Each structure stands twice: as C-alpha cells, then as structure tokens.
Amino acid sequence: MAPLQRRALYGLIIGFVWAIAIIAVFILKGGVSTFNEDQGFRLIIDGLWIGGLIAYLVLFQTILRRPGQIDERDKLIMDRAPRVQWLAVIFSLVAWVIALSESYHDKGQIPIIFLYLIFMSILIVSMIAQSIGIMIGYWRMERNG
Numbered sequence: 001m002a003p004l005q006r007r008a009l010y011g012l013i014i015g016f017v018w019a020i021a022i023i024a025v026f027i028l029k030g031g032v033s034t035f036n037e038d039q040g041f042r043l044i045i046d047g048l049w050i051g052g053l054i055a056y057l058v059l060f061q062t063i064l065r066r067p068g069q070i071d072e073r074d075k076l077i078m079d080r081a082p083r084v085q086w087l088a089v090i091f092s093l094v095a096w097v098i099a100l101s102e103s104y105h106d107k108g109q110i111p112i113i114f115l116y117l118i119f120m121s122i123l124i125v126s127m128i129a130q131s132i133g134i135m136i137g138y139w140r141m142e143r144n145g
Contacts, residue, residue, distance in 0.1 A: 004078070
C-alpha cells in the first residue's frame with residue numbers, strides 16, 4: 001500500500017470516528033437546543049472538531065512534506081480527489097438546506113446555531129470525502145492497470 005493510500009485509509013478511519021464521536025456527544029448531551037444554551041457542551045464539541053481537524057492535518061502534512069514519498073501517480077490522484085470532495089460538500093449543503101427549510105418552514109426562520117453546525121459538518125464531510133477520493137483514485141488505478 002502506497003504511503004498516500006495508507007494515510008487516506010487512516011484519514012477515513014479518523015474521520016468516521018470523529019463524526020461518530022460528535023454525533024454521540026450531541027445525542028447524549030441533548031441535541032441542538034442544549035448545544036445552543038450550554039457553553040460547556042459547545043466547548044466539548046469545539047474541542048472535538050478542532051482536535052479532529054488537527055489530527056487530520058498532521059496526518060496529511062507528514063506525507064506532503066516529504067516530496068520523495070509522492071510519485072506521479074500520487075500527484076494525479078491528489079489532483080482528482082477534490083472532485084469527490086466538491087460533490088460531497090455540495091450534496092451535504094443541499095441536504096442541510098432541504099432539512100432546515102422543511103423543519104423550520106412554519107416558523108419562518110432557522111435558528112442561528114445551525115450556521116455553526118453546518119460549517120462544522122461541512123469540514124468533516126470534506127475531510128472524509130478527500131480520503132474517499134484518494135482511495136477511489138488508487139482503486140481506479142489498480143483496476144485499470
């Protein structure tokens with residue numbers, strides 16, 4: 001397994017564990033309304049998403065700092081991975097817009113706290129999608145020989 005492919009696999013695992021941890025904390029602590037009112041809860045979530053972001057950046061910075069570990073195939077895969085990221089981010093934003101529009105249509109406004117949650121979730125989706133894009137790139141390269 002190539003170093004970039006291994007890092008993408010680790011990134012995928014970290015991303016899913018990270019997303020599950022944040023969802024679990026949300027469920028255990030009481031959801032969005034509690035998140036809006038409880039500063040301690042917000043700080044826990046902030047710590048989780050900033051910690052996950054740092055872990056992910058460290059994971060990929062180690063390979064990108066050493067140019068000798070990345071060959072032409074890796075560069076090609078890294079150039080194509082953002083396509084998957086872009087699609088994942090767009091579909092996530094579409095899901096947020098539809099869900100929030102339908103949920104809060106009768107009230108005429110969406111609570112401001114959702115802006116924070118949308119931002120955080122899009123970062124997580126983007127990171128997971130980058131790893132998936134890299135994994136798909138290696139899979140296609142191996143399949144096409």
